[in-house]
Amino acid sequence: MRFLFVALLLATTPQTPAQKAKELSGQKSWEELYLAFSSGDAKAVPAEQRATVSGALVKGCQALMKDDTVMAYSMGERAILYEESAPAIRCLASAARKTEQRAAAESALVKGVTLFPKDGSFPLELGKLLLEEQDFVGAQAAFEKVPPRAKESAEAKRLLQKARQQTLQEDAARSEATRISRRLGSSAPQPGQTRPASAMGGEEASVVSLETRPGMSIRGPKLGFESGVDARGMRVRSNSRFVISYFNNDRDFGQRADYEGHIVEILSDAYHFTRGVLGEARETPVSVVLYTGQEFATAFGPRVARVVAGKYFENAIAINNAKELTKETKATIIHEYVHATVADICGGGDGDMVRLPLWYNEGLSMFVEWKYLDVPGPDLEMVDQMRTVLADPALSLISVKQMMKVSPINTPSATMAYAISGMAVQELMRREGAHRLLTLTRDVCKRQVPFEAALKTHYGMTLEDLDSEIEKIVRQR
Numbered sequence: 001m002r003f004l005f006v007a008l009l010l011a012t013t014p015q016t017p018a019q020k021a022k023e024l025s026g027q028k029s030w031e032e033l034y035l036a037f038s039s040g041d042a043k044a045v046p047a048e049q050r051a052t053v054s055g056a057l058v059k060g061c062q063a064l065m066k067d068d069t070v071m072a073y074s075m076g077e078r079a080i081l082y083e084e085s086a087p088a089i090r091c092l093a094s095a096a097r098k099t100e101q102r103a104a105a106e107s108a109l110v111k112g113v114t115l116f117p118k119d120g121s122f123p124l125e126l127g128k129l130l131l132e133e134q135d136f137v138g139a140q141a142a143f144e145k146v147p148p149r150a151k152e153s154a155e156a157k158r159l160l161q162k163a164r165q166q167t168l169q170e171d172a173a174r175s176e177a178t179r180i181s182r183r184l185g186s187s188a189p190q191p192g193q194t195r196p197a198s199a200m201g202g203e204e205a206s207v208v209s210l211e212t213r214p215g216m217s218i219r220g221p222k223l224g225f226e227s228g229v230d231a232r233g234m235r236v237r238s239n240s241r242f243v244i245s246y247f248n249n250d251r252d253f254g255q256r257a258d259y260e261g262h263i264v265e266i267l268s269d270a271y272h273f274t275r276g277v278l279g280e281a282r283e284t285p286v287s288v289v290l291y292t293g294q295e296f297a298t299a300f301g302p303r304v305a306r307v308v309a310g311k312y313f314e315n316a317i318a319i320n321n322a323k324e325l326t327k328e329t330k331a332t333i334i335h336e337y338v339h340a341t342v343a344d345i346c347g348g349g350d351g352d353m354v355r356l357p358l359w360y361n362e363g364l365s366m367f368v369e370w371k372y373l374d375v376p377g378p379d380l381e382m383v384d385q386m387r388t389v390l391a392d393p394a395l396s397l398i399s400v401k402q403m404m405k406v407s408p409i410n411t412p413s414a415t416m417a418y419a420i421s422g423m424a425v426q427e428l429m430r431r432e433g434a435h436r437l438l439t440l441t442r443d444v445c446k447r448q449v450p451f452e453a454a455l456k457t458h459y460g461m462t463l464e465d466l467d468s469e470i471e472k473i474v475r476q477r
């Protein structure tokens with residue numbers, strides 16, 4: 001009887017999310033705690049309660065670190081959505097490292113360094129991670145960020161020395177490589193040779209391998225690039241991430257060193273930026289072909305040449321000779337780079353084009369592009385146009401559901417369709433973060449789960465739900 005009374009009492013006094021989180025973590029009911037907060041919008045919890053929910057999830061993350069790292073990671077990931085506290089970021093980063101998700105660990109640590117500059121543990125751990133990846137330049141930059149008075153400072157100094165020495169050795173190896181490649185005259189294409197730069201035989205193989213080691217990172221335009229000849233006999237400059245060539249082989253890298261330097265800088269930015277936003281970037285090299293305006297117009301048509309700065313096409317990023325590399329031009333290059341990344345995540349080739357809805361693919365690129373431009377989404381003029389459409393009962397916004405059958409570019413208003421695609425991905429990101437988004441992407445690409453089924457599994461949403469969210473957002477903005 002008493003038992004029943006208590007149960008009734010519990011049922012009639014609804015707990016707040018904070019109370020529930022506290023109670024479950026007090027009981028160490030980690031599984032239930034996770035289930036209670038594993039999905040749904042963190043913003044639906046009142047702002048003043050989010051820190052408590054986050055704190056409870058962090059406790060779970062820490063408690064499970066030894067025995068169930070995957071679960072610990074998931075809890076850390078949720079904790080951060082409720083509050084980006086230092087312990088939450090720390091726990092997520094450790095769990096990511098233990099589950100071999102290096103990109104996720106790196107992006108969590110970068111977040112820690114940015115949000116808590118006085119905390120020495122974030123740059124120290126980031127530096128160690130980069131050392132392991134043999135990114136000595138990046139490691140140095142990280143160790144230098146450890147505040148001199150932090151308790152991590154002595155260890156950071158010692159490791160900084162180590163990273164510096166490694167950089168010097170790398171530089172020596174690189175200039176040696178350049179010397180050897182000059183002696184071999186590798187910049188002149190030899191007739192009949194149709195081997196990729198990374199697969200050259202003889203002494204040159206070792207020259208190239210210095211630069212194609214996985215995890216090697218470029219931070220500046222001059223770093224880590226070597227000359228070679230690709231499969232078509234084109235002169236290329238490559239490192240582990242980019243293989244750059246000119247559409248017209250007669251052009252010389254020396255003639256346009258300045259322009260090329262800028263492009264390399266943007267591409268390197270694109271790599272780091274994409275990795276920051278999505279937690280991953282493309283790890284296999286992507287071809288980048290530099291066109292003059294004229295060449296680009298001939299290849300892709302004059303209309304396209306006037307409006308785009310680049311295009312991801314047949315496994316390569318084609319770059320239109322933009323006169324000025326403005327922020328918008330750079331954003332386009334980032335957009336194309338995201339396509340290259342998604343293609344890679346999808347298993348390479350054209351897998352992404354075959355399996356992913358085109359709107360989703362474009363939406364991913366739009367989303368990262370907006371992040372890069374630091375804008376909240378489509379510009380106000382576009383939002384106004386959408387509102388006008390919504391206000392007219394005779395019209396309706398193009399929906400992602402419709403775009404399952406028609407690609408955004410082939411809709412009556414392509415720009416609007418791209419914007420809506422971007423907003424759809426933005427909404428998915430807002431709900432569950434990058435890890436979930438990429439899990440869905442992999443399910444569709446690699447496990448061949450139909451997109452709508454994956455959306456249901458990972459977000460509990462249908463395409464109609466997503467469309468009505470977008471309408472809501474348009475009305476609110």
Ligand SMILES: [Zn+2]
Nearest residue numbers: 335339362365
């Ligand atoms: Zn695109």
